[in-house]
Amino acid sequence: MPSPAEAFKAVDGSGLTVERSIPIAVHPEYEMPGGFVFLTSIDQVAHIVVSTVYCFDRSAENAVDVVKQALSQVLVPYYPLAGRLARSSEGKLIVDCQKKLGVPFVEAVANCDLDSLGDMSILHPDVLGKLVYKDPTTQNMPEIAPLLTAQVTKLNNGGLILGIALNHCMSDGISAIKFINSWAEIARGEPLSVVPCHDRTILKPRMPPQIRGPYDDFVQLSDVSNLTALYEKEQIVYRSFHFDSEKLAAVKRMATAGGQVKRSITSFVALAALVWRTRSMALRMKPHQQTMLTFPVDFRSKLSPQVPDGFFGNAVVFPCCLCTTGELIDEPISSTVERITEAIERVDEDYARSRIDYLDAYGFEEFALGTLLISSWTKLDYGSSDFGWGEPRQFGTGSLPAKSCLFMRGWRDKKDVVVVLSLPFSAMNTFQELLQV
Incomplete structure (x- = not known):
């Protein structure tokens, strides 16, 4: 029997002490215009805060000041991030750039070095809460909360962690990483390689709307397997599974077995097929339970004319695969690969x-x-997030919604893939046993 993929538990932060300063508001270096920024219908439904950490094993003596000053400068071209959400006369979310409240910035010191923290691809909520500052209004008054917060935590031996909390309604992963890399370019004293475009009206809905299929994407699934009770009864655990190049090759061979796949496939498609099937089995879904796989697909290059390279916003849609659990488990995995492709x-x-x-x-x-x-997130260019002391050695995030899974680059080898997800305790143990490659 092949060995299961190596599994990592989230760093639990035992003994991690972080001392924080009082947040200060960082404003754009120059006075920026007021007004309002239109948010698309995709932005409207992405109203959640996403936390990420960029982990450096070395930094400069004046690193905190460099990052803070560069933030003030990058907020000039990215001025909407210093605003706040508001409602239009139609009740839609917009960005109010007249409320010049700035971006909360926190300085912090931790009692450890980067090596002692281990794998940072998935962070325990306790650790995330220490390394990423969230404004108190985020939870109860999200519409007046900052759209962006930043925390710089200095570590022992010269290391540094930049923790970011960004409202997803402002950007998808591609736009977010361009913002971070623009911030890094300014910190290095370089001009911006990409000028942001804030005109989101290019993604306005058509009037009248023209809604066409496939309509599987709009189906709401019934919980015939009583999954809700399982999630409420058991502890939810977070775990990451490491696939090196050898294991990825094995997954692709397995995914194309049976002759159903007539073309080359990506590691994403092969891994997605494996994880979807394995999760469905681990949750013991009933054969007649409908199950859906969905994932973001960037459509910037699909439009005519194409979405500008510097577009700052959300430009992804979520196509889906829908079938019963019985169909999913009984079909060869190569057929699942075809569904995804x-x-x-x-x-x-x-x-x-x-x-x-x-x-x-x-x-x-x-x-x-x-x-x-x-x-x-395997193709996000966080390796370019060099603020002047080298690229991040690790990049990570925090707790995931119950239905979500992340594919991230390996922290030792960028060609590796780390699969991160959460499941009820019993299902996670079964998932790990079943995940054979």
Whole structure:
């Protein structure tokens, strides 16, 4: 029997002490115009705060001042991040740039070095709460909370962690990493390689809306497997599974076995098929339980004309694969691979415009527990986030929604993939046993 993928538990932060300063507001270096920024129907449903950490094993003596000063400068081209959310006369979220409240910035010191923290791809909530500052208004008054916060934590032996909390309604992963890398360019004394574009009206819904299929994407799943009770009864655990190049090759061989796949496939498609099937089995879904796999697909290059390279916002849609658990488990994994590949290929301009129209007309309903949402961060260019003392040695995030899974780059070898997800305790143990490659 092949060995299971190596599993890592989230760093629990035992003994980690972080002393913080009082937050100060960092404003754009120059006075910026007021007004309001339109948010698309995709932005409207992405109203959650995403926390990330950039971990450096060395830094400069004046690193905190460098990062803070560069933030003030980068907020000139990225001025909406210093604003706050508001409601338009139609009740839609917009960014109010007239409230010049700035970005909360925190300095901190920790009692450890980077090596002692280990794998940072997935952080225990306690650790995340110490390394990423969240404004107290974020939880109870999200519409007046900052859109961005920053914390710089100095470590022993010269290390440093930059912790970011960013409201997802402002950007998807591609835009977010461009912002961070622009911030880093300014810190290095270099001009911006990409000038941000804040005109989101290019993604306005059509009037009248033109909503076309496939309509599987809009299906709401019934919980015939009583997954809600399982999630309420058991402790939810977070775990990450490391796939090196050898294990990835094994997954791709397994995913193409049986002759159903007639083309080359990516590591994402092969891993997504494996994780979707394995999670469904680990949760002991009933054969007639509908299950859905969905994932973000960037449509910037799909539109005509293309979305500008510097577009700062959300430009992803979520195609899906829908079937019963019985169909998913009984079919060869190569057939699951075909489902996923076909879903990706469906994304064209008409598909993206149709989804924008649908969200504007009907909004978004929370995914059911029978759904698995996989986001791949493996191609995000966080290696360019060099503030003057080298690229981050690690990049990570925190707790995940129950239906979510992340694919991240390995922290030892960038060609490796780390699969991060959360499950009820019993299901996680079964998942780890079943994840054979």
